[in-house]
Amino acid sequence: xxxxxxxxxxxxxxxxxxxxxxxxxxxxxxxxxxxxxxxxxxxxxxxxxxxxxxxxxxxxxxxxxxxxxxxxxxxxxxxxxxxxxxxxxxxxxxxxxxxxxxxxxxxxxxxxxxxxxxxxxxxxxxxxxxxxxxxxxxxxxxxxxxxxxxxxxxxxxxxxxxxxxxxxxxxxxxxxxxxxxxxxxxxxxxxxxxxxxxxxxxxxxxxxxxxxxxxxxxxxxxxxxxxxxxxxxxxxxxxxxxxxxxxxxx
Numbered sequence: 001x002x003x004x005x006x007x008x009x010x011x012x013x014x015x016x017x018x019x020x021x022x023x024x025x026x027x028x029x030x031x032x033x034x035x036x037x038x039x040x041x042x043x044x045x046x047x048x049x050x051x052x053x054x055x056x057x058x059x060x061x062x063x064x065x066x067x068x069x070x071x072x073x074x075x076x077x078x079x080x081x082x083x084x085x086x087x088x089x090x091x092x093x094x095x096x097x098x099x100x101x102x103x104x105x106x107x108x109x110x111x112x113x114x115x116x117x118x119x120x121x122x123x124x125x126x127x128x129x130x131x132x133x134x135x136x137x138x139x140x141x142x143x144x145x146x147x148x149x150x151x152x153x154x155x156x157x158x159x160x161x162x163x164x165x166x167x168x169x170x171x172x173x174x175x176x177x178x179x180x181x182x183x184x185x186x187x188x189x190x191x192x193x194x195x196x197x198x199x200x201x202x203x204x205x206x207x208x209x210x211x212x213x214x215x216x217x218x219x220x221x222x223x224x225x226x227x228x229x230x231x232x233x234x235x236x237x238x239x240x241x242x243x244x245x246x247x248x249x250x
Contacts, residue, residue, distance in 0.1 A: 012030045013067075015028045025051060029227075038203070041220060055068075055091055061075060068171075069173075106164060165167065171202060220232065
């Protein structure tokens with residue numbers, strides 16, 4: 001095994017996927033360290049969605065290594081296994097329980113094997129109550145804990161869904177376009193929220209808002225035609241002639 005895999009949380013090496021002869025992923029190699037936040041950008045058709053599907057086993061690679069937490073071969077596990085092991089995904093459109101309160105949304109995410117009804121009728125254990133309080137502070141919704149999720153703004157629903165993922169204590173968060181549809185103020189608060197949870201978690205952020213990516217101040221990977229086109233700081237990739245031609249210049 002490569003030394004890079006031994007020190008990584010996510011390690012993809014020479015991964016290939018073809019659909020009816022079309023190479024959606026073409027020799028993709030990517031390494032995320034433990035506690036790292038990485039921004040992923042690229043044009044439509046770059047292979048970003050397929051890459052995420054490979055990590056969560058919605059798509060099986062034809063060839064290549066996909067390693068989680070140094071030693072776990074993700075190609076040998078199904079989607080449910082991967083979620084239980086600690087890889088969580090937040091989709092672009094928030095999916096929360098709108099008819100339940102903010103706090104109950106978090107409680108349901110902590111619920112383990114209890115049914116929804118049992119969870120809502122039971123009084124949270126002291127450990128659970130403390131964790132919910134912590135999560136409410138992290139996602140900036142402590143003052144909305146008893147409000148229905150339906151009454152939150154779009155941005156606040158995004159934060160709540162991030163909190164619901166954090167409630168499951170994932171090692172890796174795959175976050176899809178978190179700034180989409182947000183106000184400028186919410187966008188900046190979302191960047192700060194993600195910065196706070198990185199370190200305790202490895203975070204992969206896919207986003208098309210370049211101001212948001214710049215504000216994150218993290219390493220950026222640019223995908224194009226199923227492989228890495230460029231990688232480095234925002235300043236490095238945003239001035240790369242190849243990136244400008246294939247993505248930023250459009």
